[in-house]
Amino acid sequence: MEIKPIEKYKTPKYPLKYMVLNNPNILKNIPKRWKGNAKIGIALSSLLLLTLTACSQSGKKLPDEVVSSNKPVDLSNRKIAANVIPGQKVSPIFEHGEGSGSFGCVSVSPPVFLSEEEALGIIVEEASKYGLTLHPGAEELETSIELNTTQSQEEIVFSDTTIIDRDTSVKIDQSNHKYTRLGKVTLDGGNEDGRISFEYVSVDDFKQWNSNFSEGSIFYTYDIKKTAQAFVESIKDKTNQKYVGTFYDPMPLMEVMLTTEDSTEDYTDKEIAAKSLKASENNLREQVRDFICWLKAEGAI
Amino acid sequence: MHYTLHLTNACNMSCKYCYVNGENKCTMSIETAKKVVDMAAESKKSSVGIIFFGGEPLLNKDLIYETVDYCKWKEKNCDSLFHYKITTNGLLLDDAFMDFSTKVNLFIAMSHDGVKEAHDKNRVDKNNDGTFSRLSDKIDLLLSNRPYAPVMMVVNTNTVQYYAESVKYLYNRGFKYLICSLNYAGDWDESSMKTLQDQYKKLADFYYERTLAEDKFYLSPFEVKISSHINKDTYCNERCELGKKQISVGPDGLLYPCVQFVGDKHYSIGNVNTGIDETKRQELYNINEEEKDSCRECAIRARCNHYCGCMNKQTTGRIDQVSPVLCAHERILMPIADKLANKLFKKRNGMFIQKHYNDMFPLISLVEDSTKLKK
Numbered sequence: 001m002e003i004k005p006i007e008k009y010k011t012p013k014y015p016l017k018y019m020v021l022n023n024p025n026i027l028k029n030i031p032k033r034w035k036g037n038a039k040i041g042i043a044l045s046s047l048l049l050l051t052l053t054a055c056s057q058s059g060k061k062l063p064d065e066v067v068s069s070n071k072p073v074d075l076s077n078r079k080i081a082a083n084v085i086p087g088q089k090v091s092p093i094f095e096h097g098e099g100s101g102s103f104g105c106v107s108v109s110p111p112v113f114l115s116e117e118e119a120l121g122i123i124v125e126e127a128s129k130y131g132l133t134l135h136p137g138a139e140e141l142e143t144s145i146e147l148n149t150t151q152s153q154e155e156i157v158f159s160d161t162t163i164i165d166r167d168t169s170v171k172i173d174q175s176n177h178k179y180t181r182l183g184k185v186t187l188d189g190g191n192e193d194g195r196i197s198f199e200y201v202s203v204d205d206f207k208q209w210n211s212n213f214s215e216g217s218i219f220y221t222y223d224i225k226k227t228a229q230a231f232v233e234s235i236k237d238k239t240n241q242k243y244v245g246t247f248y249d250p251m252p253l254m255e256v257m258l259t260t261e262d263s264t265e266d267y268t269d270k271e272i273a274a275k276s277l278k279a280s281e282n283n284l285r286e287q288v289r290d291f292i293c294w295l296k297a298e299g300a301i
Numbered sequence: 302m303h304y305t306l307h308l309t310n311a312c313n314m315s316c317k318y319c320y321v322n323g324e325n326k327c328t329m330s331i332e333t334a335k336k337v338v339d340m341a342a343e344s345k346k347s348s349v350g351i352i353f354f355g356g357e358p359l360l361n362k363d364l365i366y367e368t369v370d371y372c373k374w375k376e377k378n379c380d381s382l383f384h385y386k387i388t389t390n391g392l393l394l395d396d397a398f399m400d401f402s403t404k405v406n407l408f409i410a411m412s413h414d415g416v417k418e419a420h421d422k423n424r425v426d427k428n429n430d431g432t433f434s435r436l437s438d439k440i441d442l443l444l445s446n447r448p449y450a451p452v453m454m455v456v457n458t459n460t461v462q463y464y465a466e467s468v469k470y471l472y473n474r475g476f477k478y479l480i481c482s483l484n485y486a487g488d489w490d491e492s493s494m495k496t497l498q499d500q501y502k503k504l505a506d507f508y509y510e511r512t513l514a515e516d517k518f519y520l521s522p523f524e525v526k527i528s529s530h531i532n533k534d535t536y537c538n539e540r541c542e543l544g545k546k547q548i549s550v551g552p553d554g555l556l557y558p559c560v561q562f563v564g565d566k567h568y569s570i571g572n573v574n575t576g577i578d579e580t581k582r583q584e585l586y587n588i589n590e591e592e593k594d595s596c597r598e599c600a601i602r603a604r605c606n607h608y609c610g611c612m613n614k615q616t617t618g619r620i621d622q623v624s625p626v627l628c629a630h631e632r633i634l635m636p637i638a639d640k641l642a643n644k645l646f647k648k649r650n651g652m653f654i655q656k657h658y659n660d661m662f663p664l665i666s667l668v669e670d671s672t673k674l675k676k
Contacts, residue, residue, distance in 0.1 A: 001489065001490065001491070001494075001625040001626060001628075001629055002625050002628075003595040003596070003623060003625050003628045004628060004629075004632065005595070005596060005597075005598045005599035005600075005602075006599050006600045006601050006632060007598075007600060008600055009600040009601050009635075010639075012530050012639040012642060012643055013643045013646070013647070014527075014530070014531070014639075014642045014643055014645075014646035014647075015531075015646070016530070016531055016532075016533050017531045017532055017657075017658055020654075020658040021658075026649075026654060026658065027654065027655070027658060027659055029649045029650070029651045029654045029655075030651040030654075030655055031515040031651040031652045031655065032515065032651065033515060034651070034665075034669065037668075037669060037672060039668050039669075039672055040665055040668055040669055040672075043661065043664065043665050043668055044665065135649075136649055137647075137648055137649040186644070186647060188647070
């Protein structure tokens, strides 16, 4: 045996502690049996209060501030931004936001992404305005899907023993450099009765499903919307009567937005990032509104 | 700060993977033990750990009683509070010692390798007989008095196939703190590593099921690796700092930076009469801290255990040389642990989130347990 340094290792999707402390709502997830225990309730309330106080004193934004609360809009005459296929229980992608972008080289603004936590908060909040109560938390589809990836041979070998489940397999078409992953799907959340589920395709999902992607390149492209579309295609007819909505990180193109809207102003990177996040939030809310309309049209709610 | 007192190099067992050189029997005197306590008190740390270690420390129970008595007396005249821990093979645990441990709050960790097939392969007595059956009552005695007692399990090449089964056995016997470690000095090869990987996958399934069932437990391989990501910025503070967080004291009063150096005078960093040789300690610390050439380019080096100089010494004979076995182990364990944590977080599992992200979890857990007891 010998020492073998690992060249590349995927960043895990579970968050770092400081991220959770900046988003203390996550700490509201507690064991079920704690819920009726008054003493634990007191201890937890004190903790949340301390964490919230610490966040506000440090000037860090709380998730509720990041996710600004808008009033519900009238959806009665809304035209959905998607081509709906009647009778299909999998929603199409609702196109609000580019969901893609190229960076490096002449692209000056660094990409800004909504984290899964922020996005799930927005989705849950927006849906609740229209009477749909969604909960974050993994929902497993009892089915296998095929999701094309561009994983390298090395990645596949590595995955075979580590990343991919034992109930997951990989089809390799070497002549076309195409690898297809088959396995169970875990969605990001759903409603109480389990009839409606949703998936948010984040930049982390994009990276996971496109393992050859490297930010180390001089020029690199994210195409989260395309990944979301591939995901929708993969789960069609495989949701076991469950209605599934797929959202994606809108990733607005800030150079375009800033030159068309505010060409006279100069912005710092921080301000651009804040504007980008706000634009993403608005676009994601639009995606959720389309989803609500689609569910109504399908008779699901 | 912890002071590990190697009370004796004698043992009532002959474990096949034991690294202690027991040829020249040597037992610590009470004078030496008192000098360690004096040294600890002079460090002016508010909390000082006194750990009784061996060989088998329960061969010298009187020395333990006297040392704790001396600590209690010393506490009245210094700013430090002492807490106590012992690591034992369990054979000599009895009611009297359990009463003592309860009275002075002595934390007891028991070494046990799990199911009979695994335990009796290596943990044998002087007659080469397995000790599994003799420990059954001792486990009950220990856990009925000290329900949070940890169990220390060693996985060797000849027992790796029982790893998951052994963890489950010990868990079902009532241990909720399971500290598992490989015998890194063993003759590991590709085949046994593959078995180890399969066992970790089984253990990940077990961890997942138990966490979904909202059980409270600590299974060290996964907890440590998950923590190395979650506490990324502070994890480096938790790792081995050779001689800075703990001092091992040999039966003859020589000081060493960690337990596995005891007896190798080349690594001695002082003695109880003259105190710590700071230059020597710093020298070893610096060698240990310097990034190893073999690991400089590795993407997971910040989360890896290759900084453990003690383990490096045991396996390669040098503190600055990493064992290929450790490297292989990290490469196997880390992705399995991360995948497990990804799944549990994605489920927003309350037990997982509280255990790993809530610093008050141990306290809240204690509140819960005390509520249960009152009922």
